[in-house]
Amino acid sequence: MGIQLFSPKFEVEECLEEIRECLEKGWTGLGFKTVEFEEKWKHYTGLPFAYYINSATIGLYMAVDILKEKYGWKDGDEIISTPLTFVSTNHAILKSDMKAVFADIDDTMCLDPKSVREKITEKTRAVIFVGIGGSTGHYNEIVKICKENNLALILDAAHMGGTRLNGEIPGKEADVVVYSFQAVKNLPTGDSGMICFKDGNCDEIARKKAWLGINKDTYTRTTNSGNYKWKYNVEYVGDKAHGNSIMASVGIVQLKYLDRDNAFRRQIASWYRERFSKYPEQIKMVNIPAECESSTHLFQILVEDRDELILKLNAAEIYPGVHYAINTDYPMYSYAKNTCPYAEYVSDHVISLPMHMRLTYEDVQYICDEVIKAVVRK
């Protein structure tokens, strides 16, 4: 089997117990466990609103779409984003007929505040910040830039489940925070996510838009009595984007263990760092700011010959990953090719080493041995 990049681990019996409740009650859809998960997520994060959806991808799309309508942004208006992310982030901008303007990243792998300032034009409306690998990067400086320039802030927190900044879950400053509970994220379900707006009105719109634009959900209709409870209006041409109770059951259980799991991830990262810090020339590590307690979704390093290292690790039955190939390599973003030199460099040299709950100390030592053997020439 070898050592995989990701390998989610579930609290199986507890998850099955929650799912059993859904099956016995006869309620597997929207409502019931989705509502319970939303309440628990708000309590955990301290964010005022949380709406459970079927993916972070649709959440990011709804985030841009709803803020565009709220603030009256025009087609072709600009959102500053990172080119080094999963394409969901940037597709959200294009899907709303706006323009993705790419700022460069810094040694945290997240947006470089200096580059963001340089990319602001009179058409800039928002910044999307992605906490790569669970890091906050220089998030607080991005918050400041957005305030100074009257820009909206969207936080793609797909990697950031459980991340703290100065001891607190970040995101209260953002207009909207989007989390992913996709199968290999830190809080894994099958597929799902959470969209957390600062403004309750946006949260209400999201709930309608995520169910075809219908202005009453089935749960409300079932729990309300009265003659006209079957009746609803359709206010938007919406999507089918809400989460369901089966997935929420898994989420409710996994949330209980998120901090425990993330602590172990940080332990793994510190084992890696301990070994690699002896080879600063050959192995460059990502800067995690001191005030950030990262969820440690990823452990990334930069090496001279990344592709050769991947082949050598594969030969040793270790299967790393790459986060990410620069998005300007893809046709819809190629207009911005060569505008972000550090992100180009990272795209060619970065590698993500195995990071998950099944790794042992011995696994990590073995991976380190193989990495060091491959990149340190005696």
Ligand SMILES: *Cc1c(COP(=O)(O)O)cnc(C)c1O
């Ligand atoms: C995984 C991921 C997403 C998309 O999440 P889904 O829940 O799979 O749609 C968005 N942004 C980033 C940075 C991701 O890693």
